[in-house]
Amino acid sequence: MHFLLDxxxxxxxxxxxQGAIYxxxxxxxxxxxxxxxxxxxxxxxxxxxxxxxxxxxxxxxxLGSDDPVPSAGxxxxxxxxxxxxxxxxxxxxxxxxxxxxxxxxxxxxxxPLVFLISAIGASFAISEAVGVFVGRNExxxxxxxxxxxxxxxxxxxxxxxxxxxxxxxxVMMVALDQFIRRTRLGRGIRAVSQDPDSAALMGVNADxxxxxxxxxxxxxxxxxxxxxxxxxxxxxFNAGFLLGIKAFTAAVLGGIGNLRGALxxxxxxxxxxxYGSALIGSQWRDVVxxxxxxxxxxxxxxxxxGESLGRARA
Amino acid sequence: MRFQRMARVTIAxxxxxxxxxxxxxxxxxxxxSGGGKVDYASxxxxxGFFGALTGDAANLGINIRNGAKLAIDQYNAKAKDCVGLVExxxxxxxxxxxxLARKAATDKRVLGIVGxxxxxxxxxxxxxxxxxxxxxxxxxxxxxxxxxxGWKTFHRILGNDATQGPAAAAYITGTLKAKKVFxxxxxxxxxxxxxxxxxxxxxxxxxxxxxxxxKQTDFSATVTKIRASGATAFxxxxxxxxxxxxxxxxxxxxxxxxxxxxxxxxxxxGFVQAAGRAAAEGTIVTCPCLPPSKTKGTFAADxxxxxKIAPGTYSGEAFDAASVFxxxxxxxxxxxxxxxxxxxxxxxxxxxxxxxxxxxxxxxDKVIWxxxxxxxxxxxxxxxxx
Numbered sequence: 299m300h301f302l303l304d305x306x307x308x309x310x311x312x313x314x315x316q317g318a319i320y321x322x323x324x325x326x327x328x329x330x331x332x333x334x335x336x337x338x339x340x341x342x343x344x345x346x347x348x349x350x351x352x353x354x355x356x357x358x359x360x361l362g363s364d365d366p367v368p369s370a371g372x373x374x375x376x377x378x379x380x381x382x383x384x385x386x387x388x389x390x391x392x393x394x395x396x397x398x399x400x401x402x403x404x405x406x407x408x409x410p411l412v413f414l415i416s417a418i419g420a421s422f423a424i425s426e427a428v429g430v431f432v433g434r435n436e437x438x439x440x441x442x443x444x445x446x447x448x449x450x451x452x453x454x455x456x457x458x459x460x461x462x463x464x465x466x467x468x469v470m471m472v473a474l475d476q477f478i479r480r481t482r483l484g485r486g487i488r489a490v491s492q493d494p495d496s497a498a499l500m501g502v503n504a505d506x507x508x509x510x511x512x513x514x515x516x517x518x519x520x521x522x523x524x525x526x527x528x529x530x531x532x533x534x535f536n537a538g539f540l541l542g543i544k545a546f547t548a549a550v551l552g553g554i555g556n557l558r559g560a561l562x563x564x565x566x567x568x569x570x571x572x573y574g575s576a577l578i579g580s581q582w583r584d585v586v587x588x589x590x591x592x593x594x595x596x597x598x599x600x601x602x603x604g605e606s607l608g609r610a611r612a
Numbered sequence: 613m614r615f616q617r618m619a620r621v622t623i624a625x626x627x628x629x630x631x632x633x634x635x636x637x638x639x640x641x642x643x644x645s646g647g648g649k650v651d652y653a654s655x656x657x658x659x660g661f662f663g664a665l666t667g668d669a670a671n672l673g674i675n676i677r678n679g680a681k682l683a684i685d686q687y688n689a690k691a692k693d694c695v696g697l698v699e700x701x702x703x704x705x706x707x708x709x710x711x712l713a714r715k716a717a718t719d720k721r722v723l724g725i726v727g728x729x730x731x732x733x734x735x736x737x738x739x740x741x742x743x744x745x746x747x748x749x750x751x752x753x754x755x756x757x758x759x760x761x762g763w764k765t766f767h768r769i770l771g772n773d774a775t776q777g778p779a780a781a782a783y784i785t786g787t788l789k790a791k792k793v794f795x796x797x798x799x800x801x802x803x804x805x806x807x808x809x810x811x812x813x814x815x816x817x818x819x820x821x822x823x824x825x826x827k828q829t830d831f832s833a834t835v836t837k838i839r840a841s842g843a844t845a846f847x848x849x850x851x852x853x854x855x856x857x858x859x860x861x862x863x864x865x866x867x868x869x870x871x872x873x874x875x876x877x878x879x880x881x882g883f884v885q886a887a888g889r890a891a892a893e894g895t896i897v898t899c900p901c902l903p904p905s906k907t908k909g910t911f912a913a914d915x916x917x918x919x920k921i922a923p924g925t926y927s928g929e930a931f932d933a934a935s936v937f938x939x940x941x942x943x944x945x946x947x948x949x950x951x952x953x954x955x956x957x958x959x960x961x962x963x964x965x966x967x968x969x970x971x972x973x974x975x976x977d978k979v980i981w982x983x984x985x986x987x988x989x990x991x992x993x994x995x996x997x998x
Contacts, residue, residue: 305836312832312865364889364988434670436853436886445864455866530829531860532886534853540827575833581799581823583833 302576307454309572315460315529317568318467322522323545324552324560325474326392326515332491332555333511336410339417340399342542343424344391344516348523349439349533350432351387352380356440363438373442380442380527385520392516395420396509404508429535436534439527463525470521471561474514478557487511491555540584547591553601562602566590650688652696657946658721659684659697659937662712662737663729663752664704668827669851671880671924673704673729676751678919679930680726682911685918687938695941698722704851706732706801713737717744723951724749724937726930731755732801741765747952749936751929754876754900755805759972765952767969769933769962770926771900771978771998773802776875777809779980779996780847780898784810784873785817787982788896790845792819794838794870796858798850799823806875807849819843824854831858835865845871852878856886863891876901879925879983879990889988896993897983901926902964903992911963932962 302309323345330338356376361368368376399420403413445457478484489497490507498504526541527533548567552559567587574586594602652658661680664673681697688694698719700712709728716722717740725741725748728734734753741748742763749767750758756774758766784790793814797807804823811818820841822834835858838846846862848855855878862870868891874883876899884892904912904923911931915923940954959968965977984993 301837301840305840308836309833312830312836316830316832434666435882436856438885438888441888441890445866447866457865459864530857531864531888532857537829541829571830572833576836579823580828580831580834581825583825583828 302573305454305576307452309576310569311451311454311456311460313569313572314565315463315568316571317548317565318464319522319526319529319564320541320545320548320567321561321564322467322470322518322525323541324549324564325471325518325557327546327549328552328554328557328560329487329511329515329518331549333487333508334400334413336400336413337417337546338395338512338515339414339542340395340420340424341392341515341519342538342545343421343428344388344395345519345523345526345541346425346428346533346535346538347391348384348388348520349527349537350428350437351520352384352524352527353437353439353533355379355383356442361440363440365440367441367444376440376442377524381521381524384523384527385517388520388523389513389516391424392512392519393509395424396512400508401505425536425538432535434535436532439531439533441531443528459528463529466521466525468561470518471557474518475557477514483507483510544587547587551591551594551601553603553605555605556601556603559601559603566602650685650694650696652694652698655694655696656721657693657695657723657941658719659695659934660700660716660719660722660725660727661697662700662709662716662725662727662748663702663733665699665701667703667705668853669704669730669877671852671882672752672877672926673701675880675924675927676726676729676930678915679751679923679927680934682915682918682927683931683934683938686914687942691942695938696721700725700727702728702730702733702737704730704733706736709733709737710740713740717741717746722746723941723946723948724955726751726933726937728753730800730802731758731805734758735801738763738766745948745952747937747948747955749933749955751933752876752926753802755801756809757805759974763973767933767955767973767975769929769936769964769967769975771980772974773806773809773875775978775998776898776900776980777806778813779998780806780873780875781810781813783896783898783982783996784845784847784871785814788845788871788873790843790871791817792841792843792845793817794819794841794843794846795821796834796838796846796848796850797821797823798826798848798854800826800850802877803848803850805849807847810847810849824850824858826851826854828854829857831861832865834858835862835867838862838870839865839867843870845873848872848874848878850874850877852880852883853886856883856892859883859887859895860891863887872896873898875899876925881990884985884988884990892985892988895985897985897990898980898996899925899983900978900980902928902979903981903983904928905992907963908961909963928962928964932964932967935962936960936967 326341399416443459445459447455486507548563552563731753747765754773756772797803873896879897907928940951980996982993
């Protein structure tokens with residue numbers, strides 16, 4: 299307890315950086331759930347392909363895994379390239395998953411359980427395919443940001459990398475939220491989410507909207523992939539598994555189907571894990587995360603902010 | 613429309629092919645007929661390898677499998693009747709071990725097991741081997757308690773953590789002159805057991821402890837604990853994948869100056885890969901294994917030729933373990949009981965040491981070496997006094 303209080307802000311800062319990545323991935327689960335009412339368990343692999351795509355692009359640009367950090371101007375260039383590559387790769391993977399694993403089932407009006415099995419199958423297939431191509435060991439990410447303390451928050455050092463991770467994640471989430479709320483395409487997503495049949499009668503092309511939903515989730519996962527690469531500097535073919543479960547937990551925690559809930563859930567989960575680790579030991583990290591989820595669901599069965607993508611602001 | 617359907621079928625086929633390649637890849641990279649021209653399955657007698665060939669700590673298992681495979685292939689090149697190598701890939705996970713152990717025990721052609729590779733899986737698999745009278749020689753499981761069960765079939769061809777742990781602690785306080793030391797373990801039978809021994813030996817120099825989980829990626833809480841403790845060095849009991857990530861995250865958070873000491877589970881290039889060269893540099897790794905350059909005969913050169921890489925951690929020990937079984941079979945010991953009796957009475961020169969087991973199954977000739985990460989490679993530093 300003493301240790302937790304002494305290092306409260308330090309644990310909060312590192313927890314927020316981790317939570318921001320959870321939140322970005324959680325958006326993918328929440329978007330798809332909001333529209334299709336199903337959990338896309340292949341989303342963790344959508345994320346993993348992003349982590350590798352950005353490494354691939356950095357290598358192609360001539361940046362090796364153990365090279366020193368390049369100059370500031372180049373770093374921005376490299377980072378943009380890595381982000382674009384990761385988003386394209388993750389977006390593409392998401393579309394392919396939708397096409398191959400979901401659309402054929404939707405055409406046949408398959409029961410929800412079949413979608414779930416199909417998703418898990420897709421998840422394994424992609425994960426193993428990545429494993430075949432990149433091997434099963436850790437893969438290093440070239441160094442792009444040398445962490446340096448920028449300022450102190452109540453005694454906790456805040457590094458440039460943590461600021462970058464949290465701010466980029468927030469910017470992406472605000473952009474997504476505005477897109478869903480303000481644009482024509484976003485209105486389509488909300489319409490299908492609320493009432494697919496009426497939306498179809500009003501001329502909304504459900505297939506296109508669903509594909510768009512997967513792409514948006516993929517783009518967020520791609521963003522998360524770059525931030526993950528920056529944060530941990532290393533990835534592997536099955537890195538998505540535990541992270542995916544945590545992100546899904548974050549989505550449920552905040553209220554699945556609710557974009558702002560995903561943000562809140564992700565950040566909360568990140569800091570709670572750190573507090574729990576500090577209080578009772580790091581081996582209880584996952585236990586703390588899931589117990590926290592259960593406790594919240596006991597009092598708010600639909601998550602903190604409640605379920606629904608469109609209903610609340612129709 | 614027709615085109616669309618075809619495209620869909622093609623994509624589906626491609627995905628299935630990829631998935632199949634995925635599974636096949638995992639298996640065959642393990643199986644791979646490699647240099648051997650012998651079809652192992654056709655051989656009358658088999659030696660089993662039990663350990664991780666896939667999974668998070670697979671590199672450690674692959675090194676051992678390769679060492680055993682080299683011994684068997686060299687034997688087959690000369691012998692009249694071939695001996696096969698059958699692999700039991702436990703993924704290093706104790707939960708996977710019992711059914712695999714039963715499979716090995718019921719295959720009557722299997723006369724001996726090189727392994728199990730890790731201590732956790734040994735705990736649950738060895739009772740099955742003991743019951744089936746199937747002799748085992750582990751080339752890497754170092755938890756001391758394994759020898760205390762009175763298993764007649766258990767043999768260990770290297771020093772255990774009862775020597776390695778105190779040696780590592782002595783290195784930290786003696787050679788590194790650290791006054792405050794933090795200890796982290798990964799809750800595995802191996803990591804926790806080793807950390808307990810190190811803690812006991814450190815005594816008042818112990819500044820704090822934490823336990824992490826295998827497969828964890830974010831170690832920020834542990835990093836905070838290490839830094840807050842004011843330690844100048846920390847010991848990690850566990851395997852290379854998590855060790856590398858922890859080292860990197862500690863360095864990134866301003867803990868560059870905190871020295872890391874780890875043990876044999878971290879002695880793999882995968883550690884440097886996960887931590888990055890800059891962060892890994894200077895890390896000390898202890899190991900009850902002989903550096904490849906110190907092995908006798910042509911072992912190191914033969915291994916390099918067969919697998920296109922230098923021998924890894926415990927490859928030499930595994931070669932010696934498999935050789936003991938091969939000597940037994942060569943001498944006409946073709947029942948499990950006869951092989952076990954042969955091992956108990958065995959005394960002979962291996963490439964890493966003179967192989968002889970005491971009543972508990974522990975090898976009598978033990979060494980501990982300290983290795984140091986230098987220029988991105990884990991190179992031998994010095995032999996540690998026991």
